[in-house]
Amino acid sequence: MTVAASGPVFSLWEIPFSYHGSWFGFSPVVAEGTYAEEVHLVSHQTGMHAVMKLIPETAATITATPHRLTWHDGLIDLAYESMDTVRVRGRGAGLRVLAADPVLTPFSGPYFYQDPVDGSYVFTLYQTGRRYRITLLGGRAEHLGTQALGAAERGIRLSGEWEIAIEEYETARAPYTAKDPFDQVVKAARAEFEAFAQAVAPWRGDRTPAAELAAYVLWSATVRPAGFVTRPAVLMSKHWMDKVWSWDHCFNAIAVAGGLPGLAWDQYRLPFDHQDASGALPDSITHSEILYNFVKPPIHGWALRHLPAAPDVYPLLERWTTFWLTARRVPGHELPHYQHGNDSGWDNATTFDPERVVQSADLAAFLILQLRELARLAPGPDAAARWSAQADRMRDALLAELWDGERFVARGVLSGRTWSSSSLLDLMPIVLGEELPRPVRAALAAAIERHLTAYGLATELPDSPHYLDDGYWRGPIWAPSTVLIEDGLRRAGYPDLADEISTRFRALCERSGFAENFDARTGQGLRDRAYTWTAAAYLHLAAAHERRTGGQ
Structure with missing residues (x-):
């Protein structure tokens, strides 16, 4: 570029x-x-x-x-x-x-x-x-x-x-003139694009050489409402990943929120337009297809922290959260579970190698944040107190049941056995930031640093026997894991490590573009090479860096 x-x-x-x-x-x-x-x-x-x-x-x-x-x-x-x-x-x-x-x-x-x-x-x-x-x-x-x-x-x-x-x-239209x-x-x-770029990245300049292309990737991947796409929607790509998945959309919403809040809320709310009777969001949406065979992780409470004042999303978020608390909790258990790695968004991560139906620490962490947001948005003090108490119980259960004193483990719902892996997914509870005890934060930060290559956070430890250069979630660097962990580290009191992760990922995009994911050893772009959540992550991290360092 x-x-x-x-x-x-x-x-x-x-x-x-x-x-x-x-x-x-x-x-x-x-x-x-x-x-x-x-x-x-x-x-x-x-x-x-x-x-x-x-x-x-x-x-x-x-x-x-x-x-x-x-x-x-x-x-x-x-x-x-x-x-x-x-x-x-x-x-x-x-x-x-x-x-x-x-x-x-x-x-x-x-x-x-x-x-x-x-x-x-x-x-x-x-x-x-x-x-x-x-x-x-x-x-x-x-x-x-x-x-x-x-x-x-x-x-x-x-x-x-x-x-x-x-x-x-x-079918037909008047002759073209x-x-x-x-x-x-x-x-x-040109004017149309430049207006979009100015809205989403007014801070762009020599220090952010990929910002304008990142804006173009988002601008050009947007489609008008048609078929099952009920709002203007940023597809993940106008290559073969031409869908909206029900967590990818959050990152695109965050990237455009500062200058185009209406478009941001369209991105956030699109999957909620297809929320089913149980409260679940679909796995994905595209022009002529909606898939419900999987879900995606409940990062929507976390995402609200990065969006402007919310319209009335409380009922939607309440139903989505209740789905996890009812359909995805075994009676008598405090912690929810995934039914498959695809539900986590980390389809083939090594966390899911021993079993597929799993109580994992990342899921509990995301729901704790979502419960906190429900308490903030609640229509009255009684509802706010109820959500806060539920968040406290889930946080306590996470630490009591899945923290072994050194690391978070996963637990098979059917077998009851626990295990740890060398996947970055096991370290995702850092998104809880200041909610975690200091020793837990310190252990997670140290473990995250072991995943940091010259180009960013490898999703599997590079010295793991399961690591694959092009292994999807078993090695490559991904935008969503980078953004979530960078944000959690910053709130957990590790700004220097967060800065380093942001710097390396931004440099990776400036060098290798906006691929779906990247080889953690070489920095080469992999899979779909025009992926919007990667461009969105660059814009989000670059904007935050410019704010911290005195840019616009």
Whole structure:
């Protein structure tokens, strides 16, 4: 990543080119871990689907900034005019716009035709259930291919001085008419992004070189309400992780809260729009799917500490907390349990190797914080006292039942046996900060420091026999664990260690971008490379650092 006068320049092989509110973007990433040679229009309605590919007639270098995508140093330019419309312009360089999948069957693939009403060219794609209209605004277009079933090249070839508009829509709309010249479209897109960046990171500057790109990752991954997405939502990525998971959203809410509180509350409340009858939040939400097979950890009370004055979230938080206190507590037990590692968000952490149904210290710690928030938000003193007493009981049970004098252990709910692991998850109770006794805080801080590599906090001790460089939660550095532990250490009285963790993670993002997670030994980005909670963590930590050190 580099920063030019026109904004950050980034690689499409890392971050897709998209626009705030749009459900599609442009990228060579066409499926999980699958990289094409050409740039594709990729839609995220009904899943991730490559719709069409844009192929210059001659080999071209590609440059991406938040407001413009170019081939051949500007001989071909692409910019968003709106959430569902892009303009593409060619100045002497030819371009073929072809169906990504050449195979048409009765129930899949691209149907391509020329509309006799306005002369536009239209892809109708079964996989997305949407239409993609190409309107020629200038130059020459040659229709390629056939409407017949089977494999064929389908699309158009553009040549000379040309310009087109590409729209995503449902069934029908009025013929497209250009309202502004191309350069004005680019200028407007740039202004839209710059306003967002100024709102969420007004402090950005030379000391925070990745802030503007982090803002772009969040801005461009935001989609308008559609399908099951009931509010403007920051997806985890406009690559294959194109969902909102019910803890990821908290970090995105925190990152934008300072400048865009309305968007922040939309992020926070989206999973609560789908809270079920038991009070549980779904595991994940996307355009055409809601999954309830797992839940995610109750960090929502913790998150409220970092958000502006709350709207009426008390009833929602009460139901979510009651779910854990009823459906996830064995009768007679004070401590709740996870049914699987996926419930914790740390899917395959070594904490869950001995058993899956587990009382773990992180869960109790998160619920204690959530109970404290319920006491703060309670509508009256009786309710506040009840929640406070419940928090006290759970804290006492956590220390009595899962602290062995040196470390926190996990307990199998079915077997009753306890064990410790070398996972960073076992150290997560540091989020309780000042609520923990001083000896417990000291032991946790010392153990956390052992996880600190040159790049940040490894989720599994690097000298553990279970450590894997690309082991998901068994080694790599992750944004949420970094933010939670950094915050807990600071409140526990260990600001120097918290500062070091923040510094190393911010440097990691400035070096390796905003990947889903990172190799703890090398700092290499892993998995999905345009992950919003990583960008959100950078913005949150950088803003806090600027405040502490005299920045804006």
